[in-house]
Amino acid sequence: MTGSGPAKHQTQAARNFGSMVVLWLVLLAVLGTFFLGVAVWAVCEHFLTTDVPSALRHPAKFRFLHCIFIYVITLGNIFEKIGACSLPRFLQFLHNSMRIKEDPALVVTNLRFGTIPVRLFQPKAPSPSPRRGIIFFHGGGALIGSLDMYHSLCGSLARETDSVLLAVGYRKLPDHHYSTVSHDCLNASIHFLKTLETYGVDSSRVVLCGDSSGAGAAALISQTLVGRLDLPQIRAQVLIYPLLQLINFQLPSFHQNSRIPFLSQKLLITCMFKYLLIDFSWRDAIVSGAFIPPEVWKKYRKWLSTDNLPNRFKKTSCQPVFPAPFNEAAYLESEHLLDAENSPLVRDDEIIAQLPEAFLVSCENDILRDDALLYKKRLEDRGVPVTWYHVEDGFHGSLMFFDKKLFSFPCSLKIMNAVVSYIKSIL
Structure with a gap:
């Protein structure tokens, strides 16, 4: 009977740990799905709403960069609509995160x-x-x-x-x-x-x-x-x-x-x-x-x-x-x-x-x-x-x-x- 107390606590701790792992996995899955969904949206919006100049060199590179641009703007707009952060503030955060190369x-x-x-x-x-x-x-x-x-x-x-x-x-x-x-x-x-x-x-x-x-x-x-x-x-x-x-x-x-x-x-x-x-x-x-x-x-x-x-x-x-x-x-x-x-x-x-x-x-x-x-x-x-x-x-x-x-x-x-x-x- 004396050993049942610690064993019970260990079992409960294991369950709590397992629940936390599951919770984190679910959260990561949700976030991954969210960011992937935004990426898919950005690609679709690019191809549906964007014209690529015929005289432009490297059109594939141009398309890729614009998809990234749309992705960033879309994230900023979502954060603004849910009240987490305004679009300008989000863009400022990204600007401030840029690496500066010394000359x-x-x-x-x-x-x-x-x-x-x-x-x-x-x-x-x-x-x-x-x-x-x-x-x-x-x-x-x-x-x-x-x-x-x-x-x-x-x-x-x-x-x-x-x-x-x-x-x-x-x-x-x-x-x-x-x-x-x-x-x-x-x-x-x-x-x-x-x-x-x-x-x-x-x-x-x-x-x-x-x-x-x-x-x-x-x-x-x-x-x-x-x-x-x-x-x-x-x-x-x-x-x-x-x-x-x-x-x-x-x-x-x-x-x-x-x-x-x-x-x-x-x-x-x-x-x-x-x-x-x-x-x-x-x-x-x-x-x-x-x-x-x-x-x-x-x-x-x-x-x-x-x-x-x-x-x-x-x-x-x-x-x-x-x-x-x-x-x-x-x-x-x-x-x-x-x-x-x-x-x-x-x-x-x-x-x-x-x-x-x-x-x-x-x-x-x-x-x-x-x-x-x-x-x-x-x-x-x-x-x-x-x-x-x-x-x-x-x-x-x-x-x-x-x-x-x-x-x-x-x-x-x-x-x-x-x-x-x-x-x-x-x-």
């Missing part, structure tokens, strides 16, 4: 200009004279992108052009909305321009550079700094597949490339509405142009009409009436889309005429292709020198793969080399 040729310093995180890239080799300066704004529509994600790109630009590069880590979603990005980019730029000597930068050779929405920020800051006699003048603006207007969503490139990764119409609208705090119920009114007052379109048409595009870029099977009949309620909800702060392409002529020379990169398979073409015409019409580099096999976001080895594309290297070559040509 022995550079000194990299994390700084804060007030509340704005920035990262400074300086070549280690001594220079007999002040270096060229680059202020870089990353893309991502305030939803995707970070200093870590763009670390390799910024480091390569600094090293290959022998420049001091300041990457601006503007604040973004989910904690910050319109107009935090433009204010952070402007304030960081002004602070840097006032302290160029501290960083060994030649005040006559400062370049503003960015990709996607970051290129839009670079264009906006170039415009905002026009006439500032208390600051060094910007030498050039380098705009890589820029987002320059949120008004005309019926341009040919929006139809031709609306389903092409890595910026579909759906993702563009999602980023825009989240950042600008616009309810998604207004999507159709905004895409159709119904939010644009007739008198406003009368002014902006000369800059945003399809008529301003070269003939070879006008080909589209769909020629919708634009804008749609005016909807005043939609206008009241989204009138800030018409501001030059969100659409630098509609800045007044007197400002455009004073802008520094520009290097514009456009990609044939990009929903934003026509933004670059329209801005090119605006600048040239006002006498601003423009160097245009068009990539026939390029797609939105392609620059980010320039150093990804197995996951790189020929167009990625072409864009990188063209940007480096242009910046090095600035005397």
